[in-house]
Amino acid sequence: MIPEIGHFALILALALAACQAVLPLLGAHRDDAALMSVARYATFGHFLFVAISFVCLTIAFLSDDFSVLYVANHSQLALPTQYKISAVWSAHEGSLLMWILLLAGWTAAVAQFRSDMPDKLVARVIGVLGLLSIGFLLFALLTSNPFDRLIPAAMDGGDLNPLLQDPGLAIHPPLLYVGYVGFSVAFAFAIAAMLSGDLDENWARWTRPWTVVAWLFLTMGIALGSWWAYYELGWGGWWFWDPVENASFMPWLMGTALIHSLAVTERRGLFKSWTLLLAISTFSLSLLGTFLVRSGIIVSVHAFATDPTRGFFILAFLAVVVIGALALYAWRAPALDSTAGFNAASRETFLLLNNVLLVVATTLVLLGTLAPLIVEMLNGGKISIGPPWFEVAFLIPMIPLVFLMGFGMHTAWRKQNEGVWFKVLKIPAIAAIVIGVVLPLLFYGRVSLMLVVGCTAAVWVVATALVQPYRSWRRKDGAAGITRSALGMSIAHLGMGLFVLGATIVSAFGIESDRAMRIGETLEVADLQFQLRELREVQGPNYTAIEAVVEVRDGAEFIATVRPQKRQYLVQKNWMTEAGIHPTWNKDLFIALGDQLGDGSWSVRIQYKPMIRFLWIGAFVMALGGMVSVSDRRYRKSKK
Amino acid sequence: MKPRQQRMLAVGLAVVGVAVAAGLTLRAFEENMMFFVEISDVIAGEYPSERNFRIGGLVVADSIQREEGSLDLRFSVTDTRCELDVSYTGVLPDLFREGQGVVAHGRMADNDLFIADKILAKHDENYMAPEVAESLGKHVQDQTASLGGRSSECETG
Amino acid sequence: MNRFLLPLVAVVIMIPIMILGLQSDPSKLPSQYIGKPAPEFSLPTLMDPSKTFSTADLKGQISLVNIWATWCGGCRTEHGFLMELARTNTIPIYAIDWRDKRPEALNFMNQLGNPYVASGFDEDGRVGIDWGAYGAPETFLIDADGIVVYRFTGPLNRALWEQEFVPRIAELQE
Numbered sequence: 001m002i003p004e005i006g007h008f009a010l011i012l013a014l015a016l017a018a019c020q021a022v023l024p025l026l027g028a029h030r031d032d033a034a035l036m037s038v039a040r041y042a043t044f045g046h047f048l049f050v051a052i053s054f055v056c057l058t059i060a061f062l063s064d065d066f067s068v069l070y071v072a073n074h075s076q077l078a079l080p081t082q083y084k085i086s087a088v089w090s091a092h093e094g095s096l097l098m099w100i101l102l103l104a105g106w107t108a109a110v111a112q113f114r115s116d117m118p119d120k121l122v123a124r125v126i127g128v129l130g131l132l133s134i135g136f137l138l139f140a141l142l143t144s145n146p147f148d149r150l151i152p153a154a155m156d157g158g159d160l161n162p163l164l165q166d167p168g169l170a171i172h173p174p175l176l177y178v179g180y181v182g183f184s185v186a187f188a189f190a191i192a193a194m195l196s197g198d199l200d201e202n203w204a205r206w207t208r209p210w211t212v213v214a215w216l217f218l219t220m221g222i223a224l225g226s227w228w229a230y231y232e233l234g235w236g237g238w239w240f241w242d243p244v245e246n247a248s249f250m251p252w253l254m255g256t257a258l259i260h261s262l263a264v265t266e267r268r269g270l271f272k273s274w275t276l277l278l279a280i281s282t283f284s285l286s287l288l289g290t291f292l293v294r295s296g297i298i299v300s301v302h303a304f305a306t307d308p309t310r311g312f313f314i315l316a317f318l319a320v321v322v323i324g325a326l327a328l329y330a331w332r333a334p335a336l337d338s339t340a341g342f343n344a345a346s347r348e349t350f351l352l353l354n355n356v357l358l359v360v361a362t363t364l365v366l367l368g369t370l371a372p373l374i375v376e377m378l379n380g381g382k383i384s385i386g387p388p389w390f391e392v393a394f395l396i397p398m399i400p401l402v403f404l405m406g407f408g409m410h411t412a413w414r415k416q417n418e419g420v421w422f423k424v425l426k427i428p429a430i431a432a433i434v435i436g437v438v439l440p441l442l443f444y445g446r447v448s449l450m451l452v453v454g455c456t457a458a459v460w461v462v463a464t465a466l467v468q469p470y471r472s473w474r475r476k477d478g479a480a481g482i483t484r485s486a487l488g489m490s491i492a493h494l495g496m497g498l499f500v501l502g503a504t505i506v507s508a509f510g511i512e513s514d515r516a517m518r519i520g521e522t523l524e525v526a527d528l529q530f531q532l533r534e535l536r537e538v539q540g541p542n543y544t545a546i547e548a549v550v551e552v553r554d555g556a557e558f559i560a561t562v563r564p565q566k567r568q569y570l571v572q573k574n575w576m577t578e579a580g581i582h583p584t585w586n587k588d589l590f591i592a593l594g595d596q597l598g599d600g601s602w603s604v605r606i607q608y609k610p611m612i613r614f615l616w617i618g619a620f621v622m623a624l625g626g627m628v629s630v631s632d633r634r635y636r637k638s639k640k
Numbered sequence: 641m642k643p644r645q646q647r648m649l650a651v652g653l654a655v656v657g658v659a660v661a662a663g664l665t666l667r668a669f670e671e672n673m674m675f676f677v678e679i680s681d682v683i684a685g686e687y688p689s690e691r692n693f694r695i696g697g698l699v700v701a702d703s704i705q706r707e708e709g710s711l712d713l714r715f716s717v718t719d720t721r722c723e724l725d726v727s728y729t730g731v732l733p734d735l736f737r738e739g740q741g742v743v744a745h746g747r748m749a750d751n752d753l754f755i756a757d758k759i760l761a762k763h764d765e766n767y768m769a770p771e772v773a774e775s776l777g778k779h780v781q782d783q784t785a786s787l788g789g790r791s792s793e794c795e796t797g
Numbered sequence: 798m799n800r801f802l803l804p805l806v807a808v809v810i811m812i813p814i815m816i817l818g819l820q821s822d823p824s825k826l827p828s829q830y831i832g833k834p835a836p837e838f839s840l841p842t843l844m845d846p847s848k849t850f851s852t853a854d855l856k857g858q859i860s861l862v863n864i865w866a867t868w869c870g871g872c873r874t875e876h877g878f879l880m881e882l883a884r885t886n887t888i889p890i891y892a893i894d895w896r897d898k899r900p901e902a903l904n905f906m907n908q909l910g911n912p913y914v915a916s917g918f919d920e921d922g923r924v925g926i927d928w929g930a931y932g933a934p935e936t937f938l939i940d941a942d943g944i945v946v947y948r949f950t951g952p953l954n955r956a957l958w959e960q961e962f963v964p965r966i967a968e969l970q971e
Contacts, residue, residue: 069954072874151955154874155909274650277804284808291815319812326805333801341645352650360657367662370814371673377817382771384694386672396661514730516709571873575734594731599708605731701921720926739896739922776926 003068006056007147010097013049013104014137016042020107021130024123028196036123043111043126046133047104054101057146058088067153070094070146076159076571078542086170087160092310093146095173100136102174102181103129110185110210116637117206124192125185132184135317143310159571162543168228176221176248180286182214183255187283190276191325194332204266204275209630211262211279215255216626222248223619231579236512236590236607238615241390246369247289250362254282257358260351267413268348270340273333274355280325285362287318292369343415350408357397357404364393402457402500405493406464428463435459444509444610454504461497465490488629495621502614511608514594518601526608528589529553533561535602543567545578548593548602552582564593564604588612674745678775679719683796687748695724695754696743696772704738717742717754719775722794728756741772835862835943836927840917843894843902850891850917855943859969861890861962862937863913864925866897867905872934875952876909882958883912888966892916895925895933938962940969 020042027035057070061084066072074087074094089098107129114122140146163169189207193199225248230238239245258278264271291314342348368385375383410424436456440447469490472481482490511526522531531551538545545567552559564580582589587610594603676694677687687693700723703716711730716723726744736742736759746756839851855862863879865872883890892913894902899918906916919925928937929948938947947965949957 066874069874069952073871073952149954149956150874150952151878154877156873158871158873273801281804315812315815322808323805323812326808330802330805353653356650356653356657360654360661363658364661371669374814375673377814382676383673384676385669386674389669389672392664393661396664397657514711516711518709577734592731597706597709597711601709603711603731698922698926720923739920776929 002056002059002063003065003147003149006053006060007145009049009053009056010137010141010145010147013046013053013100014134014141016046016049017104017130017133017137019130020046021127021134023127024130025127025195028120028123028127031120033119036119039123039126040111042130043104043107046130047101047108050097050101050104054088054097057094057097058085060147061085061088064157065153066155066157067150068146069148069150072150072154072157074157074160076157076542078570079157079160079165080541082167082170083160083165086164089173089177090160090164093140093144095177096136096140096144097146098174099177099181100133100140102177103133103136103184106182106185106210107133110188115206115635120196121189121192121198121203121206124195125188128188128191129184132188132321135321139310139313139317143313156571159542159569162567162569162574162576163232165542165569166228166232168224168232172221172224172228174221175217175224179214179216179218179221179255180248180251180289182210182217183251183279183283183286185214186211186255186258186279187325190279191328193336194276194328197332197335199265199272199276199336201266201269204262205634207279208259208262208266209635211255211259212626212630215252215259216623218248218252218255219619219623219626222252223616223623226619227616230612231581231590236579236592236605236609238506238612241368241385241387243369244293246365247292250365250369251282251285251289253358253362253365254278254285257355257362258282260354260358264348264351268340268342270342270348271352271355273329273337276329276333276336278355280322280329284318284322284325285366287314287321291315291318345411345416345418347408347411347413347416350404350411353404354401354408357401360397361394361401364397365390368393399453399457402461402496405496406460409464409489409493410467424467425464428460428467431463432456432460440505440508444505446508448508451504451508454500454508458497458501458504461500462494465493465497484632485629485634488625488627488632490625491628492622492625495618495623495625497618498614498621499618502611502618505611506609506615509610510612513606515604515606516597516601517604518599521601523604523606525606527554528559528608529555530591530606532602532604538565540567542571543569543576546593548580548591548604550580550591550604552589560589562589562591564591566593583613585613586611676771679717679724680722680794682724682748682754683722683794685751685796689748692745692747692757694743694745695726696741696775697724698776699736699738699740699742701738717744724754725752726754726756728759730759733759743772831945831948833945835937835939835945836924838917838924838927840893840919840924843892843899843906843916843918844911846918848915850915852943854915855891855939856941858941859888859966860914860939861888862928862939863890863892864895864928864933864935864937865892866895866933867901871952873909875934875954876912878954878958879912880910881955889914893919893924893928895919896922938965 020039023035023042024039027033027038059065060068060071061075062081064071064075064077066075070091070093074090075084079087087094089095107126110125110129111122186207189203189210193203225245226238229240230236258275261271261275261278265275291311368390371385372383375381406425406428407421410421412420433456436452436459437447439455439459440451468482469487475481513523513525515523515525517523517530517532519532519534522529524530529552531553533549533551536547536549538547545565547563547565550562550564552562560582562580562582565578567576567578568574569576577592577594579590579592581591587608590605590607590609592605594605596602671691674692674694675688676696679695679697681687682695695717697717697719700716700718704713705715706713712727713729713732714725714727716725718724726746728744743760744754744756745758745760746754749755835852835855837852839849842848842850879890882888890913892915894916896919899920902918917924925933928935934950934952936949936953937945938949940946946969947961949961
């Protein structure tokens with residue numbers, strides 16, 4: 001009964017989404033206030049019914065209703081409750097339902113927190129979001145209904161993929177999707193502006209906070225995904241340039257460009273048509289990412305079994321959305337183009353450079369991701385592009401970007417006084433060069449060009465990001481000296497600096513060693529002693545495991561006991577490596593258990609990862625910066 | 641600056657950026673582009689000799705040999721027509737086992753041993769890399785009833 | 798040309814690439830087995846290793862061959878339906894237990910029931926590969942001459958059965 005309610009609620013949601021799409025757009029076109037006022041209620045109703053549907057699916061999981069095909073395939077009686085909940089979005093049908101729920105949620109939020117936006121803009125934004133909802137609801141109902149029945153019901157389910165039975169992966173997809181879906185709001189604002197022909201500084205002020213919130217969730221989602229891959233896949237790497245990762249990274253890069261371009265549009269009324277194009281591209285890349293992941297056309301380590309008919313649907317949807325938006329752009333954007341110029345030494349120039357470099361970076365990642373597809377089509381054989389290419393290609397635009405970032409933050413709009421630059425940036429510049437060379441030498445006793453470039457860039461960004469908050473803090477009137485918006489920018493850039501520092505150090509000084517180890521034996525890795533004390537059997541709720549107890553010492557000093565496991569899940573029977581990690585702020589000790597080698601010894605992978613936490617801390621600081629900046633007062637005006 | 645100049649500057653910079661990056665990385669692109677070569681082609685001698693490539697197939701039953709207490713490992717991979725010996729040193733991925741599909745990166749040493757530097761695991765046991773599936777599918781047809789052992793049709797180069 | 802048209806042109810060029818990419822999907826390839834005699838094999842049966850199940854058993858009747866394993870989640874899902882189908886006696890269901898362990902497979906049969914006339918035990922996975930199996934479960938429809946008529950991948954259920962198999966069986970019986 002409950003699954004039928006869920007299915008029915010989804011159909012009702014489709015009907016309401018249709019009202020939400022058609023009536024407000026028509027109302028805005030005809031200037032009919034009554035039609036526009038429908039938007040709000042249709043939106044809330046739409047959200048309510050999608051939420052009911054989502055709750056129904058969750059109940060089906062919690063009550064082990066194996067008469068629902070999706071539940072039978074992705075859950076099991078003994079699955080712990082928290083994973084029964086996260087199993088809801090563990091595969092295609094459920095994650096699509098979650099996507100729909102989030103889209104409805106974002107739309108309801110726009111309707112509710114409309115700030116001082118005019119009715120017509122709200123109506124158009126909601127209408128465009130309604131059109132997108134129709135597409136996704138049709139996708140779910142026609143090709144991927146999560147409520148399909150399984151008659152007769154299975155006795156027990158096929159279990160959730162053990163890799164997904166992990167807290168990191170329970171929250172990673174929702175965060176990622178909040179980000180992905182959130183860019184649809186920026187997209188809707190762009191379409192609304194083109195429909196009406198009104199694009200001014202206020203439009204940018206209304207669009208900006210929504211875009212930043214989407215961006216900050218995507219930032220956290222990607223960071224969590226990277227963290228999960230690090231400890232759960234048992235490889236110890238944190239980024240693999242895998243197509244699935246690239247799929248989430250490209251909208252992030254484009255979204256970052258969009259945030260910066262929106263700043264120029266808001267403050268100076270410039271870059272208008274460019275901002276529109278970025279808003280369309282960012283959301284299009286989100287859709288492209290979904291297409292690549294779900295259609296299986298690109299070979300990926302992350303790939304799960306996929307379905308080409310779904311690929312066709314997403315592709316058709318993608319084509320309609322992107323071609324429609326770009327045709328509208330070709331038609332309407334010329335009229336919106338800005339006419340004012342700006343000085344070469346101005347913040348506008350730096351933000352332009354930021355945009356150019358980020359777009360170059362996105363293009364390169366896209367090229368690398370699609371290259372295997374293009375080569376195969378040209379009958380060049382089946383190829384794959386290795387991570388080293390991405391690393392080199394990506395760094396080319398990123399290194400100048402990071403150095404320019406420090407200047408950009410301290411450059412005035414319109415025209416910069418060059419003397420002020422010298423005064424403000426002298427100390428950070430000296431600090432960056434000195435620390436950039438000394439830090440690797442002092443702590444790790446080795447230095448190379450890339451290392452100096454990386455460390456200098458990181459310290460430069462951290463130092464320049466701190467200048468403005470520091471100066472306003474030292475002044476007597478305290479925090480009043482800096483706006484939330486500027487503070488948020490400083491924090492986000494600080495996060496970027498921390499990230500660069502972590503990435504540089506862990507790439508240069510990380511140690512990875514595959515060894516054989518038997519009980520009582522001590523191995524030396526990174527000047528630390530690892531002793532295998534014992535192997536024991538451990539019983540989990542739905543798995544059994546062999547656990548190695550490894551004691552780590554630094555000479556006489558005890559550091560930690562690390563317990564890597566090899567788990568066998570009871571239903572699916574496959575073995576899973578559960579790495580043992582001893583994390584501290586400046587390094588991780590990582591041990592993964594391999595196989596039995598026959599004479600009582602085991603293969604183990606021991607890794608020493610200095611400053612690896614800075615990667616994820618940096619990303620979360622970036623997200624925090626976004627949160628601070630959207631709390632700025634000017635985004636909270638209410639309608640007069 | 642005039643808007644027109646700005647625009648030209650931005651577009652110019654972007655084009656230069658992509659061109660420089662693409663130019664600088666073209667060599668790296670060549671080096672990092674790894675071809676997938678079917679086992680039968682490897683046995684026939686048709687593989688890039690000076691560079692890394694990928695192979696894939698099924699791990700032959702009872703072919704895994706390891707020296708006790710060592711991380712060195714040897715096994716055979718088959719596309720159901722030909723078999724290729726592979727050597728690897730290191731920790732194996734979780735889903736590596738006899739009879740399972742496998743993808744390996746590496747290069748040929750001599751004419752009959754593939755030195756793998758990377759063995760790939762998949763998230764999902766029921767899933768086989770499409771290129772491996774395609775290669776197996778192609779060769780299964782060549783065979784009729786030869787179960788196990790090398791098929792006589794396997795031609796060496 | 799209007800520079801605002803450029804993005805549109807770029808996308809219009811990219812879309813055919815994606816469509817072609819979709820069409821090269823490998824999971825559509827194995828249609829090569831359709832219309833050909835079932836691959837030759839001979840396997841010990843799961844229940845009694847001294848007996849064999851081979852291609853000859855498939856001749857003289859319309860039958861199903863189901864590829865399954867205990868490690869496969871989808872097989873567990875479809876098992877209830879296969880039991881129901883076996884009870885109706887519409888069609889004999891044969892099976893290939895693919896890349897499995899005997900004690901676990903026997904345990905699975907004891908717990909959930911055995912819908913199969915015979916289940917070949919394919920320990921090293923050779924026969925499954927000969928049939929072109931990418932994963933489990935897969936179900937093949939074989940006609941009375943031992944020709945493969947249809948291949949279905951993924952877990953079966955009643956609705957899919959009615960839709961994909963019933964009309965084909967009816968056609969064969971004519």
